[in-house]
Amino acid sequence: xxxxxxxxxxxxxxLPQERRLVTAIPGPRSQELLARKxxxxxxxxxxxxxxxxxxxxxxxxxxxxxxxxxxxxxxIAVTTVGNAHPKIVEAVQAxxxxxxxxxxxxxxxxxxxxxxxxxxxxxxxxxxxxxxxFNSGAEAVENAVKIARKHTGRQAVVAFDHAYHGRTxxxxxxxxxxxxxxxxxxxFASEVYRAPMSYPFHDHLxxxxxxxxxxxxxxxxIGAENVAAVIIxxxxxxxxxxxxxxxxxxxLVDWCRENGVVFIADEVQTxxxxxxxxFACEASGIVxxxxxxxxxxxxxxxLAAVTGRAEIMDASHAGGLGGTYGGNPVACAAAxxxxxxxxxxxxIERAQRSARS
Ligand SMILES: Cc1ncc(COP(=O)(O)O)c(C=O)c1O
Numbered sequence: 001x002x003x004x005x006x007x008x009x010x011x012x013x014x015l016p017q018e019r020r021l022v023t024a025i026p027g028p029r030s031q032e033l034l035a036r037k038x039x040x041x042x043x044x045x046x047x048x049x050x051x052x053x054x055x056x057x058x059x060x061x062x063x064x065x066x067x068x069x070x071x072x073x074x075x076i077a078v079t080t081v082g083n084a085h086p087k088i089v090e091a092v093q094a095x096x097x098x099x100x101x102x103x104x105x106x107x108x109x110x111x112x113x114x115x116x117x118x119x120x121x122x123x124x125x126x127x128x129x130x131x132x133x134f135n136s137g138a139e140a141v142e143n144a145v146k147i148a149r150k151h152t153g154r155q156a157v158v159a160f161d162h163a164y165h166g167r168t169x170x171x172x173x174x175x176x177x178x179x180x181x182x183x184x185x186x187x188f189a190s191e192v193y194r195a196p197m198s199y200p201f202h203d204h205l206x207x208x209x210x211x212x213x214x215x216x217x218x219x220x221x222i223g224a225e226n227v228a229a230v231i232i233x234x235x236x237x238x239x240x241x242x243x244x245x246x247x248x249x250x251x252l253v254d255w256c257r258e259n260g261v262v263f264i265a266d267e268v269q270t271x272x273x274x275x276x277x278x279f280a281c282e283a284s285g286i287v288x289x290x291x292x293x294x295x296x297x298x299x300x301x302x303l304a305a306v307t308g309r310a311e312i313m314d315a316s317h318a319g320g321l322g323g324t325y326g327g328n329p330v331a332c333a334a335a336x337x338x339x340x341x342x343x344x345x346x347x348i349e350r351a352q353r354s355a356r357s
Contacts, residue, residue: 015057020068026050027065046180048073056083077237077269080296080338081347087337088299095333102329104133105322111332118339119307122278125287130313133305133327137268137294138166140304141231143321144290145170147306148229148262151315156222158230160197160214162239165231165266174231176239193222197236198244207247215255224259229290234280237269249284256289262312264290268304272296273342276351299338303331 026034033052051063059082061071071083081088095111104112116131123129134140145157157174159165165174167181173188175181182188195217196203198210205213218227234249236242256263265288270280274296281288289312294304302325306313341347 015055015060015062016068017058017060018068019060019070020066022067023065025067026052027063027067029064033064058082058084075300076295077274078295079300080273081299081341081345083300085299085337085341087341088301088334091333091337092301092330095330098329100328100330101325103324104327105319109329109332111329111336112327115303115305115327115332115335115339116307118336119293119305122339122343123291123293123307124279124281125309127287128310129307130310131305131307132313132321133303133332134294134323135302135325135328136166136304137266137292138168138171139323139326140268140292140294140306141165141174141264141266142168142170144231144264144266144292144306144308145229146321147290147308147312147315148264150320151312152228152260152262154226154228155191156193156226157191157228158193158195158214158218158222160195160232160236162197162199162236162242163194163231163233164236164238165233165268193218195230197239197242198248199242200245201242205245207245207249208251210245211248211251211255214252224255224261227259227261229262229264230256231264231266233266233268233270234284234286235270235275246284249281249286253286253288262289264288264292266292268292268294272338273347273351276348276355278342278348297338298331298335299341301328301331301334303327303335 030050030052034050053061054064055062056071059071061069071079102109112133115133119131120129132143134143149155159174161176163174163176165171170189172182172185173192176194195214198205198207203210218224230252253263265281267279267281271293272278277283290306290308292306297303297305
């Protein structure tokens, strides 16, 4: 048993920001829940930490046995502003008391529009933009591909080695790794092609050289005129936190522009202050045609978005995009509060300071 207090946190919930182990892990109460999980929950839904969470705040999670853990998992890159951030709690409570759901496609409401306006403002590029809201990162990726196909009238989509884009059928096809994401779950969506990623640590290629390798493969095996979209994580997450060589993303964007291909930056994981900037694309100065976001966007409530050039986003006929819960008002209230925190509480500057020190 050991206790190691930490002194800093983001957000400000009442939980002590400390590591506190008072039982072996898992403790008896956690073991009880894990036994119930094993008999009630499908085996395919795994877990990483063998604990029963009962509270979380700022940077800690407390389990049923009163152990307090420093939350390095952050709900898989979600709780960037800290768990249960007071501004988010307040916004969510107010919205829940007002109304929980109308379906934006049936009866529109202001907070959805305000989130779209905020995303159009803060995502890279000063061109005219529009947004559409969804529930999960995978759903945003699916819709970005739908939009790109509709806009271009083409079908092929290029993803990269080591990519992760989600667990739905199309996003499984885009995702590179078989285990645990794809194995036994096929057949997968067609017209998805895989190109070599820039991986300077292993391939020792410059960014432009790695881009030429990918472009040569695309031109030879697919044909530029058949490609609707190139989709890429500007820094790959699940694939191993792979930062492409300088100039790789820029050369890909240039090739896409020259060939009428929609460049989609999947910033589901890298977006919202995860990389020392609001979006990872900012480091290379690239401006994607479409950008997918989710995870940190709403401080832990399920929300996702596709944001991009207005003329591309408007390609779909009315009713072609949406869903029952996409842009749920409670999630939108949380997102507006989270974006306020990102913009006004100095998180990006703080991340940059930490990276330097
Ligand atoms: C880059 C990227 N895209 C898409 C997804 C899928 O997001 P979700 O799990 O919300 O469907 C993830 C999730 O880890 C991701 O990291």
